[in-house]
Amino acid sequence: MTTTSSDTTPPPITSPSTGQGRATPVVALAAGIAILVSSEFLPAGVLPTMARDLGISEGTAGLAVAATAIAGALTAPSIAMVLPRMDRRTLLVGLLVAAAVANLAVAVAPGFIVLLLGHLVLGAAIAGYWSFAFAVGTYASPGRDHVISTSIALGVTVATIVGLPLGSLLADGPGWRWGFAAAAVLSLVAAAALARALPPVPAHPGAGLSMMRQALRNPRLVAGVALVVVVVLGNFVAYPFIRIAISDTTPGNGMWMLALWGLGGLFGNLAAGRFSDRLRLVVTVAPILLAGGLVLTLLAESTPAMALAMIVWGFGMNMVPVATQLWVTRVERERTESALALQVTAFQLAITLGAALGGAVLDQYGVELVLLIGAAAAAVAAAGFGSLRVPRG
Template identity: 35%
Template sequence: MPAFLYVLALAVFAQGTSEFMLSGLVPGIARDLSVPVGAAASLTSAYAAGMIVGAPAAAALSARWPRRRALAGFLAAFVLVHVAGALTTDFAVLLGTRVVAAVVNAGFLAVAMSVATALVPAARRGRATAVLLSGVTLSCVAGVPAGALLGDGWGWRAAFWAVAALCLPALALVSRSAPTEARHPDGARRAGGAGGAGVPRLGREVRALWAPRVRQALLLAALVNAATFASFAYLAVIATDVTGLPEGAVPALLAAFGAGAFLGVTAAGRATDGRLGRGLVLLLCALPLGWASLAVTSSSTLPLFAAAAVQGALSFGAGTALVTRVLRVASAAPTLGGSFATAALNAGAFAGPLLAAAGTGLTGEAATAAWASAALAAAAAALALPAVRPGRAATPESA
């Protein structure tokens, strides 16, 4: 793998830490800025909404920029808004910085995906995507607990300063070593080069993204991520209210989920080729069974930890494979394909916890979140199953 992929992964690690660390900082933000806890918690939703809208918008905006300028510009803006967030005493300003941070994060990730896959041969695109997304999973394992510790010891602002500082080495390396242009796997120069072909290509790319295979891949990615985050958002509550664990055990549970996620991303990166083949469909079919198992066994400590690790691996492995799938079937949209994959993942991350909240509100049971995950994952499996019907001949549509 090109060394530059690991520079991108470092930046994604910092951005993933910023996205997920809010869950442990909400009480401190609420106290410091004198706002209700519910208002402080809305910072997480604001970030997710910014990612959904920001991914395609930022990718389209930067379509004519050289890749180095786009990556460095988005990352520099990410640093600046975290500095502003760390300094502000106004909740409205903090909320605005989270939205802007999400937009530029989405833009960076979309461009980084397209650069990562353009730097390697077609056969290694899955592994390149996995290297990039490993930054997200590592942020769950190490970044989020570290942010929580910083928040507990030095206040929530320290976590914002830490994210900004973590981005600086990546920004320096991106500014120095990022390609000014990347080539699409077909050998043509990407939109955004000096030729200025970006604007007319965007219309064709939007039409390409409306193809049935692309829409199916995007919907699968959204459903799988909705299932993942429906339960991830409630893991701490399940651990304390259902399993009866002390709050001090929650970071270990989240780390177990994150460690499984890292293994899943790594394994998927080596195995996936972007096809909706039997292996991926079987993986999607395993997801609802795993979430149902977590719901049933969540009253016991060891089964809960084991299920969290396994579901982290299965969920993020499937998510990585589906991102590779989107980039494969959306090869005619090299500028916007990665951004729409990012938007689909974040749409799932936004919708999943809302559905879980509705379910737990009706039943009063935190384990209902895992059943919501099982239902969402079952919908994804049902959507993918026709691709491997017995006796079905292979077609370009299932490629």
């Protein structure tokens, strides 16, 4: 990201005595988000066992999981207002420590209330970390915005791939609580690594409510954030029910197909970063590919066709976090903290709304209509992004 005298990140503080390479802060930031998002996805693989152990219904346990996204949607735009002057390294480390406490609470939860509180704290930690990680990364490693965005998104993709199968293995083996205990330990390790890898990162002088108000006056940013909601909703209308769509065509191949979705996602992350100098094209093509993957999933009648659908779906969807993160920071250069907070809020809101809508449609009309709605939303987002001009990087 090209910086100016009024940009959100002042010139970086360097410490020649540390001997750290430029990649170290980026790796530490990506590891932190990977652990956080893995914690978010763990419950999906252990839900029946967790509900049975706590003496609650699966639907009630699902409400606790949904609380993670709801807490994130509320936290992302507000955390900079509540802590406008806190050093951003200290803030990120504190959020990882909070995630460790939240995971430990879930690991020892005797009932629904403690489970719910743990997920609320975890959602706040994820949203806060995701909101600040990019700006902190560009401060610690200036001029590498596309590398930082790609690395953070890769962390999310790896977590998406690992979280569900890991949860399933733990539920079938030593027990679901061990997964959250391990996540608590890893969160503390990530906090220590981040504290060591990053320099102090002072808050922007204008951070807080005033910055958010000014960002919301940018019509292109507001339009882009609305389109982020549309495209992410398009994915999460369908993604929670991906196993149903797969089993209708290729029963018994669910894990392999999910692995192909993840493989496509890894390449989608890398492609979005590689072609970030053509951002308008990337942010338009990503939802087109997502829509194409959803349609291919609907039409697939054989294992090879479903495999192709998974790769295209994963590729397109996992371009979206990188592309939209770069997009919002480019259209709102002077208030990137607020722009990124709005992007994260859009993601969390869309995840919640998409899963709720998809579940309602699935129960009434089946997975085919779910996939069509997702594809239509992604196509609308593609048309919207294609019509919005993006400043040069």
